[in-house]
Amino acid sequence: MSMTKKLGAGFGLALSVTMMSGAAYAQDCTTKIGAVLPTSVDWGRPIAETAQFAVDQVNAAGGAAGCQIEMVLRDTQVDPKVGVDAAKALVDLEGVNVLLGAVSSGVSMPILTSVTVPGGVMQMSCCSSSTAFTTLAEEGKTNGLWFRTFATTGVQSAVGAKVAQDKGYKTIAVLYKNDDWGQDMARQIAADFAAVGVEVTTSVAINDGQPSYRAEVTEALSTQPEALYLALYPAEGTAAVREWISLGGTQNMIMANALKSDEFRDNVGLQYLGNALGTDTASPRADSADAFRAAYVERFESEPNGPGLANSYDATMIALLAMEAAGKDASGAEIAAAVARVTDPDGTAVSADTAGFTSAKEILAGGGTVMFQGATGNVRFDGNGDVSAPAVVWSFSESGIEEVEFLSLDDVDAFIASLQ
Amino acid sequence: MIGVISYLVFFATTASILAIAVLGLNLQWGNTGLFNGGVVAFFGAGAYGTLILGGTPQAGHLGGYGLFYPLALLGGMAIAGLVAWIVGLLTLRLRHDYLAIATFGVAVAFENLMRNAEWLAGGAKGVRGFERPLRDALGDGFTYNIFFFLVVLVILIATYLFLERLVASPFGRLLRAIREDEEAAQSLGKNPARVRLMAFITGSVILGLAGGLYGTFYAFVSPQDVLPTLTFQIWAMLIVGGAGNNRGAIFGAFLIWGAWTASGWALSRFAPIEAQLYTGSVQFILIGSVIVGMLMWRPHGLLPERLVVSQRGKTPSA
Numbered sequence: 001m002s003m004t005k006k007l008g009a010g011f012g013l014a015l016s017v018t019m020m021s022g023a024a025y026a027q028d029c030t031t032k033i034g035a036v037l038p039t040s041v042d043w044g045r046p047i048a049e050t051a052q053f054a055v056d057q058v059n060a061a062g063g064a065a066g067c068q069i070e071m072v073l074r075d076t077q078v079d080p081k082v083g084v085d086a087a088k089a090l091v092d093l094e095g096v097n098v099l100l101g102a103v104s105s106g107v108s109m110p111i112l113t114s115v116t117v118p119g120g121v122m123q124m125s126c127c128s129s130s131t132a133f134t135t136l137a138e139e140g141k142t143n144g145l146w147f148r149t150f151a152t153t154g155v156q157s158a159v160g161a162k163v164a165q166d167k168g169y170k171t172i173a174v175l176y177k178n179d180d181w182g183q184d185m186a187r188q189i190a191a192d193f194a195a196v197g198v199e200v201t202t203s204v205a206i207n208d209g210q211p212s213y214r215a216e217v218t219e220a221l222s223t224q225p226e227a228l229y230l231a232l233y234p235a236e237g238t239a240a241v242r243e244w245i246s247l248g249g250t251q252n253m254i255m256a257n258a259l260k261s262d263e264f265r266d267n268v269g270l271q272y273l274g275n276a277l278g279t280d281t282a283s284p285r286a287d288s289a290d291a292f293r294a295a296y297v298e299r300f301e302s303e304p305n306g307p308g309l310a311n312s313y314d315a316t317m318i319a320l321l322a323m324e325a326a327g328k329d330a331s332g333a334e335i336a337a338a339v340a341r342v343t344d345p346d347g348t349a350v351s352a353d354t355a356g357f358t359s360a361k362e363i364l365a366g367g368g369t370v371m372f373q374g375a376t377g378n379v380r381f382d383g384n385g386d387v388s389a390p391a392v393v394w395s396f397s398e399s400g401i402e403e404v405e406f407l408s409l410d411d412v413d414a415f416i417a418s419l420q
Numbered sequence: 421m422i423g424v425i426s427y428l429v430f431f432a433t434t435a436s437i438l439a440i441a442v443l444g445l446n447l448q449w450g451n452t453g454l455f456n457g458g459v460v461a462f463f464g465a466g467a468y469g470t471l472i473l474g475g476t477p478q479a480g481h482l483g484g485y486g487l488f489y490p491l492a493l494l495g496g497m498a499i500a501g502l503v504a505w506i507v508g509l510l511t512l513r514l515r516h517d518y519l520a521i522a523t524f525g526v527a528v529a530f531e532n533l534m535r536n537a538e539w540l541a542g543g544a545k546g547v548r549g550f551e552r553p554l555r556d557a558l559g560d561g562f563t564y565n566i567f568f569f570l571v572v573l574v575i576l577i578a579t580y581l582f583l584e585r586l587v588a589s590p591f592g593r594l595l596r597a598i599r600e601d602e603e604a605a606q607s608l609g610k611n612p613a614r615v616r617l618m619a620f621i622t623g624s625v626i627l628g629l630a631g632g633l634y635g636t637f638y639a640f641v642s643p644q645d646v647l648p649t650l651t652f653q654i655w656a657m658l659i660v661g662g663a664g665n666n667r668g669a670i671f672g673a674f675l676i677w678g679a680w681t682a683s684g685w686a687l688s689r690f691a692p693i694e695a696q697l698y699t700g701s702v703q704f705i706l707i708g709s710v711i712v713g714m715l716m717w718r719p720h721g722l723l724p725e726r727l728v729v730s731q732r733g734k735t736p737s738a
Binding site: 038039040041044045048049052072073074075077078079080081082084085086088089091092093095104105106107109110113114117118119130131132135136139178179180182183184205207 | 426427430431434532535536538542544545546548549560564637638640642643645647649680681684685688696697698699700701703704
């Protein structure tokens with residue numbers, strides 16, 4: 001790229017930022033936030049788009065903490081080295097106090113231990129699920145700077161067990177994605193199935209990118225389970241389920257939220273998914289969740305059905321609300337401390353859109369607290385930066401994804417307690 | 421300003437660690453002609469070994485021996501050497517592409533072992549809970565990063581000097597002789613199999629050293645750190661820098677890692693806003709093009725190997 005082109009591109013960027021701010025309020029300052037997300041991976045790009053979407057909404061409400069927000073996005077390539085370097089560059093060169101990301105736990109963790117905690121930067125991940133973060137926080141090594149909007153696997157797995165119990169399945173086989181999320185899911189779901197008296201006949205790991213999963217599927221099939229539990233992503237999930245069904249496996253299936261995708265439904269075929277029930281953490285029964293859906297559909301012309309989109313949106317919104325609550329020129333630690341003020345269960349409810357952000361600004365300016373009602377629910381962090389959430393049981397239908405049952409936060413907590 | 425320096429120190433630390441790894445590969449490929457396609461297995465063995473030996477106890481898997489740090493690092497290197505010894509015994513009779521495929525298989529097996537054997541190294545969650553040495557005394561911030569960089573730099577220089585001595589020695593000549601014509605070396609009464617194994621193990625111990633430092637720097641290692649991408653990156657550094665030339669190996673590491681990170685930074689800063697989402701993919705294209713271009717126009721690298729005629733009584737410079 002020639003120098004003039006670089007300058008031109010830089011100028012264009014500066015111009016577009018200026019024009020955006022001009023459209024809202026006459027502000028002349030810009031605060032940068034960092035995002036390290038795997039944009040070179042197919043499912044990572046929509047997650048980044050959704051984060052930018054939240055930033056745009058906040059900028060339309062006049063920005064946060066008195067300034068327009070610019071999200072500087074860096075690709076992790078799902079490579080820990082690259083992700084850590086990108087995070088370090090954002091913190092040192094761009095001076096960000098808030099970092100969104102990463103997606104993979106194997107990337108988020110070294111960023112946390114070697115960049116954000118030493119640098120006093122708040123890190124908010126949409127999608128990292130490893131239980132290692134909870135342990136790290138319990139040891140007091142995250143300094144309260146770590147948050148994630150991805151409900152721990154505990155909620156999913158408990159609701160999965162509830163579905164099996166309600167359906168009266170006696171035996172079940174588990175296929176899980178062979179990464180930290182899948183391994184956690186497999187371990188927890190086995191414990192939860194045992195607690196409700198469902199026998200796990202076998203638990204088979206599914207590795208990414210294999211041309212065929214015949215061996216794995218045959219292994220699961222040979223145990224003759226009444227039902228199948230799937231903790232898989234759409235790509236390998238499609239391949240594995242196709243082979244499962246073509247080999248005569250049962251169509252009684254329970255799916256974790258990662259399979260909540262139109263692509264999976266279309267590629268497997270709806271006629272085979274009649275008895276398939278999915279679980280997910282749910283939106284609250286509030287107008288704000290509908291507002292998010294409506295705004296998302298209007299912006300992207302599709303339903304927010306991909307993995308991690310709602311989580312990414314909430315992560316971004318909460319981070320920006322916390323920046324607003326912490327005020328101008330707040331440090332990362334101050335912003336992290338302010339998260340409690342914007343996710344306060346006793347606070348005033350605010351919706352997940354521009355209007356919600358505007359009203360939150362007024363309440364926070366008056367010294368009040370707000371309860372952010374986001375795309376994944378009334379997000380509430382515990383002391384380790386983890387979230388619990390209401391849950392939903394869903395199934396596939398002609399038009400997309402249909403809700404079967406809703407479990408409120410209290411229902412979920414009560415059921416989890418009954419499993420202990 | 422302090423931010424720029426802080427970042428440069430961080431960058432130089434990563435680049436220096438990678439440079440040590442490239443030096444290890446250079447001994448194997450550049451000097452001895454062993455096509456090691458499983459760089460990450462030895463790098464990973466060093467990283468996992470160091471963290472398991474030197475870390476705090478973790479529930480559910482091996483570890484928590486809390487060894488004095490230099491011992492843990494040496495232990496990591498020893499584990500890498502042990503893996504190399506076993507792999508070498510099994511595969512070094514293979515030549516060229518066959519060796520590459522066999523070692524590549526070893527690396528994939530290593531990654532899968534780490535991903536699945538939760539009792540060994542935590543499975544996909546990886547190994548954490550490692551306390552970086554002297555952290556209590558130096559804190560967690562900039563001072564520590566400078567200190568750690570200096571340590572890595574000293575180790576890099578020591579490795580470089582060691583390898584320079586090694587390749588200039590009669591043993592180094594023997595390595596090149598085997599690389600050029602194994603049968604000729606054998607006809608002079610040398611034992612190529614043994615020498616190949618020694619070079620393979622030495623190079624792998626250096627790769628393990630780099631891995632140990634890498635694990636220490638991040639205080640964390642997971643199967644995601646030992647994906648085949650890393651093998652590819654280290655090979656790219658060696659090819660661009662110049663195989664057979666230790667200075668080229670170091671130069672290549674800094675250059676490729678610099679290009680890798682700078683292209684990401686430049687794209688995030690200068691690419692038009694609507695293209696921001698695609699910069700990750702653009703970066704792959706850019707880096708791939710650089711390597712293809714190098715192979716087409718400078719196949720011997722930026723600092724090619726200097727061929728020397730060894731003469732009695734004069735110190736050869738390699």
